[in-house]
Amino acid sequence: xxxxxxxxxxxxxxxxxxxxxxxxxxxxxxxxxxxxxxxxxxxxxxxxxxxxxxxxxxxxxxxxxxxxxxxxxxxxxxxxxxxxxxxxxxxxxxxxxxxxxxxxxxxxxxxxxxxxxxxxxxxxxxxxxxxxxxxxxxxxxxxxxxxxxxxxxxxxxxxxxxxxxxxxxxxxxxxxxxxxxxxxxxxxxxxxxxxxxxxxxxxxxxxxxxxxxxxxxxxxxxxxxxxxxxxxxxxxxxxxxxxxxxxxxxxx
Amino acid sequence: xxxxxxxxxxxxxxxxxxxxxxxxxxxxxxxxxxxxxxxxxxxxxxxxxxxxxxxxxxxxxxxxxxxxxxxxxxxxxxxxxxxxxxxxxxxxxxxxxxxxxxxxxxxxxxxxxxxxxxxxxxxxxxxxxxxxxxxxxxxxxxxxxxxxxxxxxxxxxxxxxxxxxxxxxxxxxxxxxxxxxxxxxxxxxxxxxxxxxxxxxxxxxxxxxxxxxxxxxxxxxxxxxxxxxxxxxxxxxxxxxxxxxxxxxxxx
Numbered sequence: 001x002x003x004x005x006x007x008x009x010x011x012x013x014x015x016x017x018x019x020x021x022x023x024x025x026x027x028x029x030x031x032x033x034x035x036x037x038x039x040x041x042x043x044x045x046x047x048x049x050x051x052x053x054x055x056x057x058x059x060x061x062x063x064x065x066x067x068x069x070x071x072x073x074x075x076x077x078x079x080x081x082x083x084x085x086x087x088x089x090x091x092x093x094x095x096x097x098x099x100x101x102x103x104x105x106x107x108x109x110x111x112x113x114x115x116x117x118x119x120x121x122x123x124x125x126x127x128x129x130x131x132x133x134x135x136x137x138x139x140x141x142x143x144x145x146x147x148x149x150x151x152x153x154x155x156x157x158x159x160x161x162x163x164x165x166x167x168x169x170x171x172x173x174x175x176x177x178x179x180x181x182x183x184x185x186x187x188x189x190x191x192x193x194x195x196x197x198x199x200x201x202x203x204x205x206x207x208x209x210x211x212x213x214x215x216x217x218x219x220x221x222x223x224x225x226x227x228x229x230x231x232x233x234x235x236x237x238x239x240x241x242x243x244x245x246x247x248x249x250x251x252x
Numbered sequence: 253x254x255x256x257x258x259x260x261x262x263x264x265x266x267x268x269x270x271x272x273x274x275x276x277x278x279x280x281x282x283x284x285x286x287x288x289x290x291x292x293x294x295x296x297x298x299x300x301x302x303x304x305x306x307x308x309x310x311x312x313x314x315x316x317x318x319x320x321x322x323x324x325x326x327x328x329x330x331x332x333x334x335x336x337x338x339x340x341x342x343x344x345x346x347x348x349x350x351x352x353x354x355x356x357x358x359x360x361x362x363x364x365x366x367x368x369x370x371x372x373x374x375x376x377x378x379x380x381x382x383x384x385x386x387x388x389x390x391x392x393x394x395x396x397x398x399x400x401x402x403x404x405x406x407x408x409x410x411x412x413x414x415x416x417x418x419x420x421x422x423x424x425x426x427x428x429x430x431x432x433x434x435x436x437x438x439x440x441x442x443x444x445x446x447x448x449x450x451x452x453x454x455x456x457x458x459x460x461x462x463x464x465x466x467x468x469x470x471x472x473x474x475x476x477x478x479x480x481x482x483x484x485x486x487x488x489x490x491x492x493x494x495x496x497x498x499x500x501x502x503x504x
Contacts, residue, residue, distance in 0.1 A: 009374075016273035019263070019366065058499075082366075084373040086499075090381030093496035097486050104488050110374035112366045114271065114334075121336040122261075122362035129342030131402055133385035133411060142501040150383055150409045157405035159385060234349050236356050244345035247310075247338075249394040 003069035005106055007083040007092055008076050009113020010041055014199035017119065022111040029076035033065045034088070038078045056140070058088060062095035066103050082115035086136045086164045116223040117162035120195030123205060125234070125242035127193060127225050130249065132160035137167070137174050144174070151178055155185040160231060160245055163224040175224065179214045182226050186210055191227040191243050194218055207233065207240050255321035257358055259335040259344055260328050261365020262293055265452035269371065274363040281328035285317045286340070290330045308392070310340060314347035318355050334367035338388045338416045368475040369414035372447030375457060377486070377494035379445060379477050382501065384412035389419070389426050396426070403430055407437040412483060412497055415476040427476065431466045434478050438462055443479040443495050446470055459485065459492050 006025045011017035026032075026042055031049045033039075039052040053061050062077065069075045079087035089110050096103055121128045133154045139147060154161055161182075166175040182190070192213040196204040200221075208216060210226065218224065230249065233241040258277045263269035278284075278294055283301045285291075291304040305313050314329070321327045331339035341362050348355055373380045385406045391399060406413055413434075418427040434442075444465040448456040452473075460468060462478065470476065482501065485493040 011271070014273070016276070017271045017364070019269045019271055021266070021268035024268070082370050082374075084370060084378045084380050089374075089378035090496055090499045093378050093381070093486060093494055094498055096494070097484070097496075104486065108494075110378070112269070112370040112374040114364045114366070115370065118334050118336060118364040118367065122334075122341075122364040126336045126341035126345050126362070128336050128386075129345070131385065131387045133383065133406065134380075135383045141499050143503045146410075146501050146503075150411065153405045153409035154385065154411075157402045159402065159406075232349075234345060234356065242345055242348070242360075244342055244349075246346055247342045247393050249398050251395045251398075 003072045003074065003106060005065055005069040005075045005077065005092070006109045006111055007089045008078050008111045009082045010038055010078055010080055011114040012081060012116055012119035012198045012200070017114050017199060019111065019113065022113060025076055025111050028074055030074045031068050032076050032078060033061055034078035038080050042078060058091035059095050062088065062092040063099060065092065066095055066099055066106070069106050070100065070103055079113070082113040083110055084112065085115040085134060116164065116195070116198060117225065119198040120193060120223050120225060123195065123198055124193055124207065124240065126244040127227060127231060128160055128162070129245035129247055130160060130228055130230065132162060134162045134164060136164045137178055138165040138171065139174065148181060151181055152185065155182055158228050160228045161226040163226070166222055166224045167218050168220050175218055176214060179210065183210055183214065186226065186229065190229070191231050191233055193225040193243060195223045195225070197221045198223070205240060207243055255324045255326065255358060257317055257321040257327045257329065257344070258361045258363055259341045260330050260363045261334045262290055262330055262332055263366040264333060264368055264371035264450045269366050269451060271363065271365065274365060277328055277363050280326055282326045283320050284328050284330060285313055286330035290332050294330060310343035311347050314340065314344040315351060317344065318347055318351055318358070321358050322352065322355055331365070334365040335362055336364065337367040337386060368416065368447070368450060369477065371450040372445060372475050372477060375447065375450055376445055376459065376492065378496040379479060379483060380412055380414070381497035381499055382412060382480055382482065384414060386414045386416060388416045389430055390417040390423065391426065400433060403433055404437065407434055410480050412480045413478040415478070418474055418476045419470050420472050427470055428466060431462065435462055435466065438478065438481065442481070443483050443485055445477040445495060447475045447477070449473045450475070457492060459495055
């Protein structure tokens with residue numbers, strides 16, 4: 001088969017945070033597939049066919065991409081952030097595993113990108129400076145009791161916790177519940193970051209205590225970071241404090 | 253103060269995986285500070301002063317960078333991967349917190365990069381497709397019993413585990429011990445990836461079972477990924493299988 005499929009990470013939003021390699025993959029594509037706002041980030045050009053689809057149809061979208069590639073097209077599936085982190089890459093491999101055996105001979109590649117937690121961390125200092133984890137709070141694909149068990153485990157192990165998909169119209173209470181669990185395990189003054197739409201025109205960054213975070217607004221574009229016990233602030237004369245987690249952990 | 257300090261993520265190695273924003277920061281720098289092999293990645297040019305130092309002097313290096321910035325220079329501190337993930341950003345903020353109060357008024361920024369686990373994941377498929385964590389196995393700055401407690405917690409919580417700093421000449425047995433702990437908690441056929449020097453000329457990728465991994469060679473440039481219970485392989489006619497973790501988790 002002569003077609004190809006590349007899953008491209010667009011990074012957090014600002015075009016300057018795209019890698020050169022991702023940009024080349026976009027420039028080489030004949031078909032562009034993805035969630036509407038991600039497809040919209042890629043400039044139109046002659047010869048580029050755009051297939052924008054709504055959210056929550058990831059495997060259908062992945063199957064469509066594989067079919068186009070199998071027909072000989074050069075296909076780019078676009079994802080915000082990094083495609084391997086709560087994004088399109090896993091959906092593509094799910095569709096590949098369940099699909100036509102011949103699809104496995106296609107040239108399939110993944111172009112990594114700056115995922116939301118790295119972009120948010122960079123804007124604020126170094127909150128992920130120690131051991132950390134990335135959890136999705138969405139219970140669309142995962143039972144809520146698995147999510148809470150994982151959250152409790154990483155909070156007790158004193159990892160920094162990055163929460164993806166913290167809230168949506170259909171999942172309004174999960175973030176509050178997660179912060180409630182955190183408040184039982186971590187101190188009330190633990191630094192918490194709500195980083196919304198990082199590097200995009202509507203970016204909004206908030207640095208709060210865990211106690212304050214429980215009443216703070218969030219939406220689908222928000223990435224939440226809950227500090228570890230050692231995570232600390234460095235105040236500045238102007239603007240937000242820096243947030244960082246020291247590399248060292250004292251003996252217990 | 254007119255000086256500035258940017259902590260720049262160079263990504264895994266291939267220059268095409270640098271972001272445009274990181275490249276601009278390097279182009280604007282007057283002083284380049286970092287561990288010898290990272291400084292060596294940045295091409296020489298007139299007006300760029302290079303300060304390469306050995307490993308394990310991170311806070312001294314950070315203090316030097318802040319002093320230069322305070323003297324009015326445009327300084328770039330370079331890090332492999334992402335500077336916020338087991339790299340120079342936390343050291344810079346440690347030095348900032350402990351240093352001259354006036355340093356806090358400097359323009360200090362962090363340019364994110366593609367960290368090793370994202371680069372390795374992209375080369376192999378989507379092994380980080382579910383919840384995951386990043387742990388450093390180095391006990392230079394963290395007691396070994398904290399490391400093992402964290403490792404056990406995340407293994408029992410069924411997260412995918414990315415291990416940074418798995419081994420060095422001074423720490424020869426820790427990776428074997430960590431894989432031994434994993435073998436008590438995860439199945440012997442759990443996929444494990446050893447991804448060495450991803451995207452560099454000496455790249456070496458291995459996909460093994462957890463049982464096989466315990467006898468496999470690794471070095472300082474290796475990033476280890478231990479799959480979750482659902483992590484799976486998709487064999488291909490040629491080359492390594494794809495490794496991916498499905499997005500869904502079944503009810504318990």
